[in-house]
Amino acid sequence: MDRSILFALCSLLFAGVNDLVFKKQATSGYGRGQYMSIAGVVWAAFFVGWGLIHGRTDVAWQAIAWGAAAGTLSVSANYLLIASLRQLDASVGATIYRLNMVAAALIAVVFLGEPLGAVKSLGLTAGAASVVMFSLGNGKKSLRSVLTGAMMMVVTASLLRALMGITYKLATSDFAELQAAGHGSQDEWFLAVQGGMWMVVGFLCSARFEGRPRLTAGNVVYGTLSGLLICGIVLFFAWALAAGQASVVIPIAQMSFLVTAVLSLPVTREKLSGAKAAGLGLAVAAILLLSRT
Known part of the structure; x- marks a missing residue:
C-alpha cells in the first residue's frame, strides 16, 4: 500500500473517534470556546x-504564516461543526462536513494541476454518493434540518475545511523546498501554530459568547481527549499530503464517518438504517477506488 494512503487512513481513524467526542461535547452543555481552547493548548x-x-x-x-492560515480555517470550521452537532446526529453532521472532500479534490485538480482520471472520478462519485445515503438515512429529521441554521453552519464548515486541506498541501510543498535548501523540518511548528490558534480563538469565543465560564472538569476531559486525537489527525494528514496527491489523500482522510457511524451504534445508540449501511459500502468502495489512482 502506498504510504500516503496508509497515512490518510490513520488520519481517518483518529478523526472518526474525534467526531464522537465533538458530539458528546456539543450536547454536554459545556462552553464550546473553552473546550476548543483546551484542545488547542494540548x-x-x-x-x-x-x-x-x-x-x-x-x-x-x-511555517508561521501557513500555520496561521490553516489554523484560522480549522478553528472556524470546527467551531461551526460543534455548534451544528447540537441539533444534528453525529453521523449525519460529520458526514455532511466531510463533503469538503469533493470541493478540495476539484480545487486540487483545477488549481494544482493534479490528474483526474476515470478511476479517481468514480472514487469521488462514490464518496459523494455515500454522503447522500447517510443523509437519507437520517429520515425526516434530516429533511427538516435543511431549513435550520444547523445545516447552514455545517455546510459552511465543510467549505472552510476544504480550503484548509488545500492549505496543507501548499504548505508541505513549500516545506519540502525549504528542506532542499538546507532548512530543518517545519511540520512541527506548522502544526503547533494551528494549536495556538485554537487556544487563542477558543479563549476569545469563550470570553465573548460564554461570559468566561468557570473551568469545568468535563470540558478539561473533552478538550484534552480531542487535543490528543487532533494531533494524530493533523500529523498523519500532513504526512499523507507530503507523500501523495491532495485529490486522493483529502477524500480518503475525510471519510472518517465510516468510523463514526460504527462507533455511534454502541456509544450514542444511533440506528444503522439501510441507507446508512449503503453509505458505508459506498465509502469503502470510494477508498478502494481512490487508493488505486
Missing part, C-alpha cells in the same frame, strides 16, 4: 514538545 504543547525533543529549532516564517 495540540500546541504536543508539537512544540515534539520539535524541541528532536532539536528542530529552526523555525521559518513560512
